[in-house]
Amino acid sequence: MRRHCAFHGLAGRICRIMMTASTHILCFGDSLTAGFQSPTAENPQGAETPYGRFLQELAGPSVLVSVSGICGELTGEMAMRFRSAVLAHQPAYVVILGGTNDLGWNAAPPDIMRNLLKMYELSAGAGIKPVPVTVPSIRVGDDLRSEEGRRWFTDHLDRRRRLNELILCYAESKGLAAFDLFTATAEPGTLQLAAPYSNDGLHLTTIGYRLLAERLYQEVFSGALAKKS
Numbered sequence: 694m695r696r697h698c699a700f701h702g703l704a705g706r707i708c709r710i711m712m713t714a715s716t717h718i719l720c721f722g723d724s725l726t727a728g729f730q731s732p733t734a735e736n737p738q739g740a741e742t743p744y745g746r747f748l749q750e751l752a753g754p755s756v757l758v759s760v761s762g763i764c765g766e767l768t769g770e771m772a773m774r775f776r777s778a779v780l781a782h783q784p785a786y787v788v789i790l791g792g793t794n795d796l797g798w799n800a801a802p803p804d805i806m807r808n809l810l811k812m813y814e815l816s817a818g819a820g821i822k823p824v825p826v827t828v829p830s831i832r833v834g835d836d837l838r839s840e841e842g843r844r845w846f847t848d849h850l851d852r853r854r855r856l857n858e859l860i861l862c863y864a865e866s867k868g869l870a871a872f873d874l875f876t877a878t879a880e881p882g883t884l885q886l887a888a889p890y891s892n893d894g895l896h897l898t899t900i901g902y903r904l905l906a907e908r909l910y911q912e913v914f915s916g917a918l919a920k921k922s
Contacts, residue, residue: 716752716756718787718788721762721778721790723771726744728742728746729764772808775812780815787823788826789824792856793829796828802855802856825860827860829886829890831846833885846885857873878905
């Protein structure tokens with residue numbers, strides 16, 4: 694279901710910061726990029742804590758990190774706005790995280806991958822380095838106690854793993870740096886989204902979004918940015 698939230702890197706902010714920043718990283722995707730969190734007892738209003746905000750802290754003032762995430766968006770919709778939201782700004786890198794909503798609507802992994810592939814190829818063709826990110830797992834908690842719940846989870850887990858295999862295989866074939874968010878946040882044994890990172894079973898907690906930023910920086914950007922300095 695589409696939720697009414699969005700987090701966009703504004704053009705004005707880009708223009709101001711690009712005057713001093715030497716590198717532009719654009720985080721592109723759905724609610725996991727917007728940093729959406731459902732309301733909880735501790736935070737009844739909910740929150741948006743985009744991982745790009747934490748990535749900016751890690752990268753420092755010589756790098757601009759902007760965010761374009763729309764909650765509920767499917768990869769086909771992401772591909773439709775890719776030119777205006779990404780290519781028009783000509784970032785050095787675009788981190789692409791999408792597919793979890795498609796999976797929620799029971800889309801087939803190869804169909805989802807075709808949309809992601811369009812964005813990867815459009816980026817490369819424009820001289821922008823795409824950074825593919827796998828979709829995280831989900832958390833169903835006590836539902837795993839029932840046979841029906843286990844069957845449902847097994848099906849959803851299988852489709853996530855098949856999509857993520859396609860993403861990682863593509864990145865390897867093209868020599869791209871990719872980040873495996875699924876593995877980084879999955880609970881050993883059950884392969885559910887680990888409790889500390891699960892806000893509502895689908896979205897991440899602040900700790901989860903911060904982990905995404907930290908691991909992205911460590912595994913993808915720290916070395917590349919050091920070479921530019």
